[in-house]
Amino acid sequence: MSSRITLKDLAKKLNLSPSTISRALADHHSIGEETKKRVREKAEEVGFTPNSIAASFRKKKTKSIGIIVPRIDVHFHSRVISGIEEFAYKTGYNVTIFQSKDSFVREKEITKILQNRMVEGIIVCLSIETQDYEHFKRFKKLGMPLVFYDRVPSSLDANKIIVNDFESAFTATEHLIKNNCKRIAHIAGSQNTDIFKERLKGYTAALKKHHLKIDPDLILPTNNLSYEEGVICANKYLEMESRPDGVFCANDYTAVSVIQVFRKAGINIPKDVAIVGFSNYPISGIIEPNLTTVNDRAFQMGEAAARLLTRQIEDEENYIGSEIITLNTELIVRESSIRKASNK
Amino acid sequence: MSSRITLKDLAKKLNLSPSTISRALADHHSIGEETKKRVREKAEEVGFTPNSIAASFRKKKTKSIGIIVPRIDVHFHSRVISGIEEFAYKTGYNVTIFQSKDSFVREKEITKILQNRMVEGIIVCLSIETQDYEHFKRFKKLGMPLVFYDRVPSSLDANKIIVNDFESAFTATEHLIKNNCKRIAHIAGSQNTDIFKERLKGYTAALKKHHLKIDPDLILPTNNLSYEEGVICANKYLEMESRPDGVFCANDYTAVSVIQVFRKAGINIPKDVAIVGFSNYPISGIIEPNLTTVNDRAFQMGEAAARLLTRQIEDEENYIGSEIITLNTELIVRESSIRKASNK
DNA sequence: TCTTTTTACACAAACGTTTGCGTTAATGTT
DNA sequence: AACATTAACGCAAACGTTTGTGTAAAAAGA
Structure with a gap:
């Protein structure tokens, strides 16, 4: 109910400027050790947690990736998702999932939702109905990294993780x-x-x-x-x-x-x-x-997809839009x- | 790479103010039908998609919920998640998942991550190790809706979805x-x-x-x-x-x-x-x-959890923190x- | 001792939307 | 004809952070 404490509030309490607080919390080198400690302690004391939306907004980074799968409760996909989540968690990303329910129109709807900077990249397994890939081409234009796995678009030049x-x-x-x-x-x-x-x-x-x-x-x-x-x-x-x-x-x-x-x-x-x-x-x-x-190798497939995606997110200059990784089975x-x- | 087109840019192109664009796109009553049409068409033409992070930031609503499950590749959980996603999708929410891997410390880490306004509510199934619920009590203080399912905290007064x-x-x-x-x-x-x-x-x-x-x-x-x-x-x-x-x-x-x-x-x-x-x-x-x-009734459990959670998110005044829903099995x-x- | 560098912090702008309020013109009411 | 209402839009502030730049004091160099 009560509006939460902000970085500014914390600054006032400590007689410091917001910028100092921000940098102190980020362990910036130009802030004195003593001050950092004071800030950290006070933050803990008053229960300050930074508003990550504001930070995302300012930094233009959401640190989150999207997944579109046909259905989550298909064991193969849930294992892939598990691999994605595991890799993402380790690298500080979080994952938002959507299921197309193997419907082409729903898949298109989801891509519309994802076009607005909510996520920094997308991993998708095509719906069974999908034959037309127009809705994915927009991501390329927008410079939004995209990785397909398992059911991949044959006629589209894109990042793909497949099995031999x-x-x-x-x-x-x-x-x-x-x-x-x-x-x-x-x-x-x-x-x-x-x-x-x-x-x-x-x-x-x-x-x-x-x-x-x-x-x-x-x-x-x-x-x-x-x-x-x-x-x-x-x-x-x-x-x-x-x-x-x-x-x-x-x-x-x-x-x-x-x-x-x-x-x-x-x-x-x-x-x-x-x-x-x-x-x-x-x-x-x-x-x-x-x-x-x-x-x-479903889990490894998820890991590989997440690894490739995050690399493309972070390496904007060397952005390769069409890498194909083939996993070996056993x-x-x-x-x-x-x-x-x-x-x- | 190129910075995307913003609402302001669109406003300039149409010789309208940003506020008008915003309202037009939101189908506000105080904007003329003719203008709305012009705006919509131009937006489509130049490929404008609103920056939802900025909107979330301004509106203080992220329209997203978080899920913490032990592992998503356990069939029961993937079905629950499917139910959650289905309900969330219909009501305009998106879901971000985390797996605790049945580890108490990882569960605690995840709750830290989720405390910063990234999500508006959380659905969780406790890790097998969890006996102490201190890390969840913070959400109550923060007024962040919380719903447990299946493995629920016995000694904590909270929203719970269980089976008889x-x-x-x-x-x-x-x-x-x-x-x-x-x-x-x-x-x-x-x-x-x-x-x-x-x-x-x-x-x-x-x-x-x-x-x-x-x-x-x-x-x-x-x-x-x-x-x-x-x-x-x-x-x-x-x-x-x-x-x-x-x-x-x-x-x-x-x-x-x-x-x-x-x-x-x-x-x-x-x-x-x-x-x-x-x-x-x-x-x-x-x-x-x-x-x-x-x-x-795993799928229904997910639906029930999502329904209860979204209701609590949207009914801030009638916020009930401890509702227990028991599903009937068959x-x-x-x-x-x-x-x-x-x-x- | 005076200058230069470093340290440690503050100022203020910016990110892209939304929204309360103000303003103008058109319409409606006596 | 004078006034009240409504319709349609613009102004500007605000959301909470991050970050480039400015600045004072302290430390270092001469």
Whole structure:
């Protein structure tokens, strides 16, 4: 209720000028040690906390960054955000989050909100609907640093943090091949999204390298890689005359549903068919058999995004608007894909 | 790089005073419709976006709220945050997040950061280490609205959003009893935390009501209800001479491990022993058999917290510092607890 | 001892908005 | 026709900090 104590008030109490107080609190060299101590003590005594809005206003620095994610409660994103927050906290930034809810219009609305100096930079993972990037181009004009992660704009020259989806999918598929799989299926994500296109490419490339036939019937597309879609795909595989003996799934949810559907049908995993997922969701370590999957390094992705963003914020002169950082994944081999036959 | 266009610049271009521009953009009644249109069009043309820091500074309103959570990549919290963000977005607030990482000192540091008018109110879930609430009392003195959720300070008079843990545990346990369980075990959370104390109380109360013996050996305490701790507890139950025929677990992770350990030991679930968890984590709907659990209403909890907080921010006169809102949970009955014997 | 440098502080402007009040012209009221 | 009301806009102060510059006294150099 009562208006808080200001730097001026503190100055009056100490018979000093506001500028001295400001500098004393900032540990400026031109203020005497004795005075600094007096100021600090009095500030503590009267409970003075500087008005950071006024400071931001004056300094033209808010020390805060914005994040736009499709949804916060998707585990992948919450881990990325955690990485961002961790890095930001250490470097004195704070993070403001918005969720686009995978809506293009909401994403645009959010960018409007963020254009007014509230944040010094933005980290974004595109909504699934987004095909047009006009609303992000404005940030470039405004000189506001921008970093995309995971779902990045293919046609836009920008900072991007991605994972080597192609190679990840390649080694995941090759892992199945090495485990004696001959007919390897793939449950694919939406082909409107680059990352899922890359995973499909990596899958086919691995088959090609090892001279395995690429059977289009074994490649099943999905919209959002949901658990339910995974069940449908699994059932399709079950009905086939010659079933696959290995399945590379573009995420863990669909992999889990394949495991469950197959098991219920009396199929032994990994003996009859080996399964590999993608993303290393918590469930992958719990489901039985434990799921082989690729660690997508979500936390590191967040850190990398925050690091790149803050560097661009602080290095105004060497401002590079289009750096692409590719993170290396790691195949976590667990029970679901190890077949004694060729366990190398 | 180039300093952005300001309201004053816009005023010059239009031969109007800054005040008129400001009011025109705010759709003030004392500005002519014709003028408003001119202003809006010119603003659009030159790409003027108001400096919200300056506005916040002048109006003394930042329209933003802060959140302190233990970790944002814990699913429960990310859902709460999602609920907060959703409500905040609709009402024009934006949210800044901090994670305490369950560290008391970091929590204190964060509260220091938040004391400087950056946010107009704070929503917090206490770190597991926090026993002393002195750092939150300062907010009361400063008149800064504060709302706790889930892990709330027991000895502090404050706004709290909680779930009726006692009743939830009671009905969960009673559900087991109705399903013909006679020896019901309980895997309990840390008894330093109120919510887990309440769940234990609800469990014992249900047993008492139905005249079942309360066997202390069946009540196993844990530190953080992790999957691994669940495995340990499950093995202890296995080794008992007279095993439980029902287990009420204080969360879903431990429930899942009990299911898996028991199944591996050849025990049929739910026929031999029925299991109930708590929180309705995604895995509860996937694990086989599907886990009966209580929906903890995380998203609604976030909404309720945000609603209460914004009301207190905007109703300065009727400021109530200690409202307690209890959300009702819902028992989601699935396979893991349904025994044909007394399936009512 | 006189000048130069350093130390330690004060002055005042500035950041970009918002808002109470004042002013003019147009409209409405008797 | 004289007055009251309203409509539409301008003036100027204010929000609380930071920072370039000015200045006095103290210390150092000659």
